[in-house]
Amino acid sequence: MTQKIDLPRVLRASACAGLVSLALSCSPATPDPKAAAVTPASTSTASTTPATTATTPAASAAAAAHDAGAATAATTAAEDPNDQVPDIEYVPTPQNVVEKLLDAAKVGKTDILYDLGCGDGRIVVTAAKRFGIKAIGFDIDPKRVAESRANVKAAKVEHLVTIEQKNIFDVDLSPASVVTLYLLPELNVRLVPQLEKLKPGSRIVSHDFDMEGVDPEKTWTVMAPDHRPPAKDREHYVYLWKTPLKKTKK
Numbered sequence: 001m002t003q004k005i006d007l008p009r010v011l012r013a014s015a016c017a018g019l020v021s022l023a024l025s026c027s028p029a030t031p032d033p034k035a036a037a038v039t040p041a042s043t044s045t046a047s048t049t050p051a052t053t054a055t056t057p058a059a060s061a062a063a064a065a066h067d068a069g070a071a072t073a074a075t076t077a078a079e080d081p082n083d084q085v086p087d088i089e090y091v092p093t094p095q096n097v098v099e100k101l102l103d104a105a106k107v108g109k110t111d112i113l114y115d116l117g118c119g120d121g122r123i124v125v126t127a128a129k130r131f132g133i134k135a136i137g138f139d140i141d142p143k144r145v146a147e148s149r150a151n152v153k154a155a156k157v158e159h160l161v162t163i164e165q166k167n168i169f170d171v172d173l174s175p176a177s178v179v180t181l182y183l184l185p186e187l188n189v190r191l192v193p194q195l196e197k198l199k200p201g202s203r204i205v206s207h208d209f210d211m212e213g214v215d216p217e218k219t220w221t222v223m224a225p226d227h228r229p230p231a232k233d234r235e236h237y238v239y240l241w242k243t244p245l246k247k248t249k250k
Contacts, residue, residue, distance in 0.1 A: 090144065092119050093182055093207050094224035097236050098126050104220060104240045105178045105203040107131050114138065114176040116168040116183070116191070121148030121161070123180050128157040137163045138171055173198055181206040189213065196245060204241040211239070215246045 093101075101123065107113065111133050115123045118137025127135045139145050148163040155161075169190065173179060174197045181188060181204065188211040195204055210216060220238040225231040 090119060090141075091227045092122060094236065095122065095126075097207055097222050097224050097238065098123050100220060100222050100238050101180055101205045101207060102127055102130065104218070104238050105180075105205045107133065107178055109133060111177045112136075112175055113178040113180065114171070114173060115180045116171070117181070118148050118163060119144055121151045121163060124148075124161045124163070125151055125155045125157060127178075128160040129155060133160065135161050136176075137161070138166045138168055139163070140165065140167060169194070177202045179204045181209075183209060185209045185212055192245070195241075195243070198243045200243055202243045204243075206239040206241075208237050209239070211241065213248050214241060215248050216240055217242050217246075 105111075107127060107130075109132060111131070113124065113127045113133060113135040115121075115135065115137040118124060118139045121137050124135035124137040127133055137148050139148065142165060145163055145165045152158055152161045152163060171194070173194045176198060179195065179198070179202070181191070183191070183206070188206060188209060192211065192214065198204075210219075216239045218240045222236045222238060223233045224236050226234045
């Protein structure tokens with residue numbers, strides 16, 4: 001069942017300050033709207049609490065999920081990615097949400113997929129196995145990079161999938177036709193200049209978090225387990241944008 005939702009844009013200024021030195025990890029964390037738990041990217045101290053005054057269920061969910069531990073983060077260009085080890089708990093995207101992200105993007109055989117913050121590599125591996133496409137995962141954490149590469153090898157898709165240890169804000173996204181995200185709203189916004197360089201008709205899909213100032217084409221709700229015990233199902237959100245991006249009218 002799909003459901004279009006109109007979530008408030010969540011852009012926390014105080015969180016932005018803490019996110020400047022993020023450490024990128026691939027398939028990030030998870031949310032829980034009712035219990036305040038949506039999970040995305042994070043800072044180099046990713047499980048630290050970004051301040052927020054939002055009171056909506058989605059906003060509090062985002063904050064709680066971030067506090068619980070997000071799996072994706074980024075680091076500043078001035079820092080050496082090889083020295084960055086995020087001090088956050090890694091939380092992968094549930095597999096059925098991975099499938100929905102790929103379905104929402106309508107991935108086809110000619111696509112090239114970039115996963116910004118690939119974690120254990122499940123998105124790029126799933127894309128390669130399901131569609132036979134080329135995919136590249138980017139992560140700042142050497143442990144996640146090693147884990148992703150091991151999973152790529154185990155899945156026997158090394159001829160299609162590459163994993164790179166890199167700062168996502170240094171990545172040239174122009175070769176991609178599909179970009180997958182699991183980042184905090186602040187990071188999605190920060191990626192806009194790179195996303196605008198994608199070819200017309202490219203698709204961007206995000207788990208749980210929207211993009212301030214850019215209208216999504218469509219939004220879905222997916223029920224999947226929360227990452228915290230007792231792992232009850234909660235609502236996860238999938239957002240789709242297409243290029244050229246549609247800026248929100250003021």
